[in-house]
Amino acid sequence: xxxxxxxxxxxxxxxxxxxxxxxxxxxxxxxxxxxxxxxxxxxxxxxxxxxxxxxxxxxxxxxxxxxxxxxxxxxxxxxxxxxxxxxxxxxxxxxxxxxxxxxxxxxxxxxxxxxxxxxxxxxxxxxxxxxxxxxxxxxxxxxxxxxxxxxxxxxxxxxxxxxxxxxxxxxxxxxxxxxxxxxxxxxxxxxxxxxxxxxxxxxxxxxxxxxxxxxxxxxxxxxxxxxxxxxxxxxxxxxxxxxxxxxxxxxxxxxxxxxxxxxxxxxxxxxxxxxxxxxxxxxxxxxxxxxxxxxxxxxxxxxxxxxxxxxxxxxxxxxxxxxxxxxxxxxxxxxxxxxxxxxxxxxxxxxxxxxxxxxxxxxxxxxxxxxxxxxxxxxxxxxxxxxxxxxxxxxxxxxxxxxxxxxxxxxxxxxxxxxxxxxxxxxxxxxxxxxxxxxxxxxxxxxxxxxxxxxxxxxxxxxxxxxxxxxxxxxxxxxx
Amino acid sequence: xxxxxxxxxxxxxxxxxxxxxxxxxxxxxxxxxxxxxxxxxxxxxxxxxxxxxxxxxxxxxxxxxxxxxxxxxxxxxxxxxxxxxxxxxxxxxxxxxxxxxxxxxxxxxxxxxxxxxxxxxxxxxxxxxxxxxxxxxxxxxxxxxxxxxxxxxxxxxxxxxxxxxxxxxxxxxxxxxxxxxxxxxxxxxxxxxxxxxxxxxxxxxxxxxxxxxxxxxxxxxxxxxxxxxxxxxxxxxxxxxxxxxxxxxxxxxxxxxxxxxxxxxxxxxxxxxxxxxxxxxxxxxxxxxxxxxxxxxxxxxxxxxxxxxxxxxxxxxxxxxxxxxxxxxxxxxxxxxxxxxxxxxxxxxxxxxxxxxxxxxxxxxxxxxxxxxxxxxxxxxxxxxxxxxxxxxxxxxxxxxxxxxxxxxxxxxxxxxxxxxxxxxxxxxxxxxxxxxxxxxxxxxxxxxxxxxxxxxxxxxxxxxxxxxxxxxxxxxxxx
Numbered sequence: 001x002x003x004x005x006x007x008x009x010x011x012x013x014x015x016x017x018x019x020x021x022x023x024x025x026x027x028x029x030x031x032x033x034x035x036x037x038x039x040x041x042x043x044x045x046x047x048x049x050x051x052x053x054x055x056x057x058x059x060x061x062x063x064x065x066x067x068x069x070x071x072x073x074x075x076x077x078x079x080x081x082x083x084x085x086x087x088x089x090x091x092x093x094x095x096x097x098x099x100x101x102x103x104x105x106x107x108x109x110x111x112x113x114x115x116x117x118x119x120x121x122x123x124x125x126x127x128x129x130x131x132x133x134x135x136x137x138x139x140x141x142x143x144x145x146x147x148x149x150x151x152x153x154x155x156x157x158x159x160x161x162x163x164x165x166x167x168x169x170x171x172x173x174x175x176x177x178x179x180x181x182x183x184x185x186x187x188x189x190x191x192x193x194x195x196x197x198x199x200x201x202x203x204x205x206x207x208x209x210x211x212x213x214x215x216x217x218x219x220x221x222x223x224x225x226x227x228x229x230x231x232x233x234x235x236x237x238x239x240x241x242x243x244x245x246x247x248x249x250x251x252x253x254x255x256x257x258x259x260x261x262x263x264x265x266x267x268x269x270x271x272x273x274x275x276x277x278x279x280x281x282x283x284x285x286x287x288x289x290x291x292x293x294x295x296x297x298x299x300x301x302x303x304x305x306x307x308x309x310x311x312x313x314x315x316x317x318x319x320x321x322x323x324x325x326x327x328x329x330x331x332x333x334x335x336x337x338x339x340x341x342x343x344x345x346x347x348x349x350x351x352x353x354x355x356x357x358x359x360x361x362x363x364x365x366x367x368x369x370x371x372x373x374x375x376x377x378x379x380x381x382x383x384x385x386x387x388x389x390x391x392x393x394x395x396x397x398x399x400x401x402x403x404x405x406x407x408x409x410x411x412x413x414x415x416x417x418x419x420x421x422x423x424x425x426x427x428x429x430x431x432x433x434x435x436x437x438x439x440x441x442x443x444x445x446x447x448x449x450x451x452x453x454x455x456x457x458x459x460x461x462x463x464x465x466x467x468x469x470x471x472x473x474x475x476x477x478x479x480x
Numbered sequence: 481x482x483x484x485x486x487x488x489x490x491x492x493x494x495x496x497x498x499x500x501x502x503x504x505x506x507x508x509x510x511x512x513x514x515x516x517x518x519x520x521x522x523x524x525x526x527x528x529x530x531x532x533x534x535x536x537x538x539x540x541x542x543x544x545x546x547x548x549x550x551x552x553x554x555x556x557x558x559x560x561x562x563x564x565x566x567x568x569x570x571x572x573x574x575x576x577x578x579x580x581x582x583x584x585x586x587x588x589x590x591x592x593x594x595x596x597x598x599x600x601x602x603x604x605x606x607x608x609x610x611x612x613x614x615x616x617x618x619x620x621x622x623x624x625x626x627x628x629x630x631x632x633x634x635x636x637x638x639x640x641x642x643x644x645x646x647x648x649x650x651x652x653x654x655x656x657x658x659x660x661x662x663x664x665x666x667x668x669x670x671x672x673x674x675x676x677x678x679x680x681x682x683x684x685x686x687x688x689x690x691x692x693x694x695x696x697x698x699x700x701x702x703x704x705x706x707x708x709x710x711x712x713x714x715x716x717x718x719x720x721x722x723x724x725x726x727x728x729x730x731x732x733x734x735x736x737x738x739x740x741x742x743x744x745x746x747x748x749x750x751x752x753x754x755x756x757x758x759x760x761x762x763x764x765x766x767x768x769x770x771x772x773x774x775x776x777x778x779x780x781x782x783x784x785x786x787x788x789x790x791x792x793x794x795x796x797x798x799x800x801x802x803x804x805x806x807x808x809x810x811x812x813x814x815x816x817x818x819x820x821x822x823x824x825x826x827x828x829x830x831x832x833x834x835x836x837x838x839x840x841x842x843x844x845x846x847x848x849x850x851x852x853x854x855x856x857x858x859x860x861x862x863x864x865x866x867x868x869x870x871x872x873x874x875x876x877x878x879x880x881x882x883x884x885x886x887x888x889x890x891x892x893x894x895x896x897x898x899x900x901x902x903x904x905x906x907x908x909x910x911x912x913x914x915x916x917x918x919x920x921x922x923x924x925x926x927x928x929x930x931x932x933x934x935x936x937x938x939x940x941x942x943x944x945x946x947x948x949x950x951x952x953x954x955x956x957x958x959x960x
Contacts (some may be wrong), residue, residue: 009489009820016854017865023868031870034878055878068518109907177569208879239638240869241888241895243861248868281892284883285904291857291897299861323918325846326902328808334854336816338534340489354907364903366805373813377771381779383496383722388503388728389720398514399688401717403764408721412761417771422806426764427589427834439805 001085001131002092004217006378006408009340010302011295016244017306023248024255025060032057033256037214049246058256064307064419070307074269075333076226077194079184080457082163085131085297087198087226087271087344088310094371095122095134095165097315097351100359103138103166104322106444109358112138114148116359117208118155120351120453123364125160127259129371130350135200137351144480149173150471151210153180157467161457166199171215174199176474178223183466195269198345203231203253205238209260217257221264228312228345230273234286237279247299250274251307258309271345272304274313279339288317289330294337301341314338314349316460318369319355323363324442331363335370354417365443369421376417380435405456421446481611482572486858490782491775497723497786499905503728504735504947505540505719512537513687513736517694536737544787546739552788554628554749556706557674559664559750560641560937565611567678567706567824568790569750574851575614575645576604577795577831578680580839583618584802587925592618594628596839598635600831601624602925602934603844605640609851610830615645617831618839624960630951633660637947641937646679646705651695652674656954658703663946672704675749678825682735682755683711685718689740695805697737701744707959708825709737710753714766717759723772727779730754735787752784754793766835768797769810774817794818795828796847799835803843803920807833811843813848818950819858845923849901856897901926 012020030053035041041054046246052056056351073088085093097120103112117140124133133156143151149167150300154165157180166181167173179267180194182188185196204210220227233239241247258270277293279286287293298315304311318330338346350367353360377406381387392407408415421442423430432438492500512535515521521534530537553568570843577600583592597620604613613636623631629647636644637660646661647653657677662668665676665847679700700707711733713719719726736905738750757773767773784791794817796812811832815912816825830847833840861867872887882888888895901922903910908916 006491007489009487011486011860012863016861019865019868023870026870027868030871032878067885081872108725109957171781179535182928204879204883206873206876206878208878222879223522223733236888236892236896237883240872240882242867242869242886244863244867245872245887268802277895280898280904281896282898283904285906287896287899287902287904289902290899291853294857295861302921319902321903321905321907322918322920323805325803325808326803328805329812329846329850330902332809332812332816333857336812357906357907366809370809373771377774377813380491381496381775383499383724385499388499389722389725390503390506392720392725393507393511393729398512398687399684400686402686402720403717405720405947407725408716410722412716416716416758416761418760418762418765419767419770422767422769422799422810423801424760424763424767424835425801426765427801427837430801433712438802439800443805 002093002375003090004339004342004378005090005380008301008342009298011298012302020244020247020251023109024251026251027248027258028058028063029059029352031207033252035209039218040260043260047263058259063255063259066262067255067307069229069262069266070258070309071267072269073310074226076198077185077196078161078163083131083162085163090342091344092342092346093131094129094197094346094349095132096120096137097348098132098134099139101139101141102358104353104358104360108136111141112359113142114140114151117152118159119451120359120364121155121159123450125162125457126450126454127367127368129375130161132293133160133164134347135167147475147480148477149175150474153177153470154467157184158464159460164197166197166220168199168201168213168216170212171219173363174216174219178219178225178446180467183470184463191395195225198226198228201227201229201257203257205232206249207251207253207258207363214459217261218264221251221261221268224265224268226269226271227261228271228273228291229254230275232311232400233276235278235292243296243453246276247303250276250300272307272309272311274300274311276300288319288355289333293346294333297334297337298341301343310343310344312347313341314343314346316350316352316370317348318353321354321367323353323360323443327363328366331367331369335374339374362440362443365421365446366439369419373417373419378452482855483570484572484819484822485570485860486821488781489778491778492782499607500727500731501726504731507728507732508538508540508543508736511687513732515689515694519698520694520740520743523740538739541760543735543739546742547735547789549740549742549746550750550789551747553790554706555674556643556678556943557665557676558641558643563611563642564847565643570822570823572820572822572826573611573681573824574826574829575612576600576610576617576815577828577839578614579616579619579650580837581619582838584833584838584840591621592839593622597632598639598842599931600839601635601639603930604836605642605937606930606934609848609855612643612645612647613640614827615647619878621891625644627955627960630656630954633657634896634947636940644677647792648679648681648693648696650692651699654696658699658705660947660950663950664943671782676703678706678708678724681707681709681737683737685712685733686729689737698744699739699781701748701817702746703740706749706751707741708751708753709734710755710792713756715758715772716761723776726756726776727783730756730780731783752787752789752791754780754791754851756780761789768799768835770814772851774813777814777817778821790822790824792825792827793821796827796830796832796850798833803840803846803923807843808846811847817855824955826879842923845920845926849899852896853899861940901939910939
């Protein structure tokens with residue numbers, strides 16, 4: 001996994017942070033947060049918080065006490081130890097797109113299927129810049145609704161040996177994910193000792209946590225599995241239109257969910273979540289890769305560090321329908337600030353298209369290219385006497401060239417990052433490849449080749465049989 | 481013009497800067513710099529520097545004394561005072577692509593013509609994010625070679641009222657540019673008082689300044705017109721393959737050119753230039769938008785500030801042949817660090833394609849879109865009590881939406897930046913626009929519309945006649 005040892009780009013002054021700090025304290029205490037779960041409300045009541053119906057008015061100092069119980073950093077185990085990850089500090093871990101009901105393959109856009117899900121899972125296994133396939137890489141419309149979480153989890157566990165995300169549609173689904181994790185990782189004690197999954201708990205912003213996601217949160221937290229408490233903010237719709245207001249709301253929502261996590265199980269690992277962009281105020285459409293979301297991302301990193309929490313943000317987001325110029329620059333417009341802010345857990349890192357409605361095969365390749373480039377860019381320079389190549393200048397002289405210099409010959413294989421997708425062919429060579437040799441066409445060849453070359457990571461036969469038995473049994477019990 | 485009031489992203493430690501500092505001092509003193517101009521060598525000799533043939537071995541302290549004579553910041557006047565610019569400090573000024581022999585218009589790539597030159601000049605006038613059309617926006621193959629600088633300068637002076645760049649092909653061309661500037665701006669004294677052009681003096685890297693460019697430099701410096709002393713470094717060819725070595729070479733070359741400028745005319749305004757990328761070590765092709773060039777750009781900003789000089793770097797660079805995903809992300813891969821580093825004078829900001837061989841009409845539009853987005857992103861947030869929108873939360877409550885909130889109604893017209901090129905249409909609406917509605921297709925419509933809507937800025941008839949008379953007379957004298 002990647003360690004970002006470059007400086008963080010911080011844009012909030014101390015004064016600005018104080019204003020935001022006063023803001024969330026007032027909002028959480030005076031407007032409060034709604035928890036659509038009696039269990040959650042009861043925990044807050046027992047802890048002495050003021051309650052009206054399902055609204056909890058939280059004491060900011062109490063919230064900070066709960067936040068302090070969360071670990072600043074933690075490990076998440078993959079079944080291949082080489083793919084285990086660290087969350088927090090300078091560590092950055094990347095997962096694929098999450099949630100799209102559609103896929104795009106070249107000019108074709110269609111409903112996602114379980115085959116697509118498996119394809120993307122294999123691609124995530126194949127690309128080393130991804131630490132995880134994520135969770136719901138796409139929503140497989142051909143798999144039975146009540147049991148598809150079993151199919152998806154089985155695919156994530158068997159087609160990759162990387163960290164995976166837990167299903168959060170309901171408490172039932174969460175229990176199934178945890179049970180399947182226990183099979184693969186050697187039982188409940190083992191996964192409580194070192195967590196093996198990360199689960200996304202979205203807020204129904206503004207200021208409401210819904211029952212089904214909270215049910216899932218209860219299961220994951222009780223099992224010591226990390227949860228990402230994520231305010232879902234499209235400014236103008238789910239939050240006010242001013243960025244500072246969105247930041248204050250984001251703190252309020254994230255910290256309220258984190259406080260609940262600590263009430264469920266003190267010390268349970270959590271991630272300060274952020275999904276922050278804006279709508280187009282004329283059409284109401286969500287916008288991604290916007291300047292406002294870039295600023296929000298930079299601020300979010302600074303805020304999460306202020307609270308001593310690892311954070312989730314970023315990704316290769318775009319509103320574009322196809323992997324064109326807009327898709328390229330909007331994705332980078334989010335991914336570059338993701339690195340500048342040092343996001344610890346990055347969902348939607350590969351494959352996101354059309355505002356998250358579409359998982360794009362070609363876009364998946366584009367994004368992995370960007371991730372590779374950014375890993376190189378965010379690796380600090382080593383500057384010492386030898387790196388200055390004084391002797392090469394003596395050798396080459398004035399107006400010469402360094403192509404054959406000794407210094408070059410010793411380093412030419414590794415001195416520069418070599419992209420796998422970008423073309424720098426001269427015009428004649430580029431033309432000889434056919435008029436369709438643009439980035440999307442090259443990407444289409446690359447992902448197909450990756451699938452052809454894919455090798456399934458080894459898994460113990462007995463474990464696999466046990467997993468399959470579980471899936472078959474539970475599918476029957478769920479009536480699918 | 482844009483003022484970048486966000487923090488600079490600095491990546492060099494104090495120790496690293498010391499190593500670089502020792503590096504250029506050794507290189508400039510022991511290997512020296514070749515000046516292919518007897519006038520230049522003579523000036524250095526008179527100033528007590530050690531000379532062998534055309535190589536000047538410069539004393540680093542002498543160089544710093546010369547550098548200290550250059551202004552840290554200065555103004556450049558446009559003939560429309562609203563378009564005058566400031567160079568240095570937090571000011572950032574942007575010019576169009578410079579130098580391509582070819583143009584791309586949709587699927588057609590062809591030799592550039594004077595009509596193309598005029599078109600791009602009009603587009604640069606039309607897009608407010610550009611402070612200048614630049615200079616040689618494209619090389620007009622249909623204009624007579626020896627006098628085309630007259631045609632280009634005339635177009636820049638009459639089709640825009642923004643700052644323009646001076647021709648640097650020879651001392652003769654420089655004198656013509658200066659003479660035409662004197663016509664427009666009221667004589668030699670006026671332009672010496674406040675400069676009206678910026679000229680690009682490229683180094684024939686490594687460590688050699690060629691005679692024709694030096695001849696041009698002599699003319700511009702004598703007239704007090706700013707010059708951009710630019711090491712031209714494609715690492716692996718014109719510099720060693722290690723970034724620190726390239727940075728040391730860049731300092732050496734830029735400072736040597738700046739020292740000459742100060743010997744020609746003490747106090748003449750200069751810009752620390754940087755054009756720094758790398759070749760593909762397998763094919764030898766230049767690469768743009770690379771991680772290495774991004775790092776180099778960030779370091780260059782810090783180095784220029786270290787010497788108290790305004791600097792030129794950045795642009796919308798790409799190796800891509802067409803305005804596709806690669807073109808989008810490579811352009812931003814350079815432009816975003818351009819803003820992070822706070823480059824003061826940014827050439828190649830719009831239209832660059834295919835490693836600078838092609839001026840692309842659609843790419844021009846893509847880049848202006850990026851510039852607009854980045855200007856928004858690099859505008860500091862205003863964070864105060866009112867921006868937190870507490871009352872909006874009271875009004876909307878838990879789980880509601882902010883679309884109709886008072887806070888939203890008061891701000892919805894201006895709260896978010898609205899892109900002119902990006903699409904966030906839903907799928908059905910997007911499909912209804914035809915399958916070709918990708919970014920490049922939209923860009924093609926936009927630049928044609930801009931040309932249709934173009935209005936020539938007013939110019940006094942007598943001035944115009946005087947300019948035309950000059951062009952006709954000089955063309956005849958030059959034998960074209």
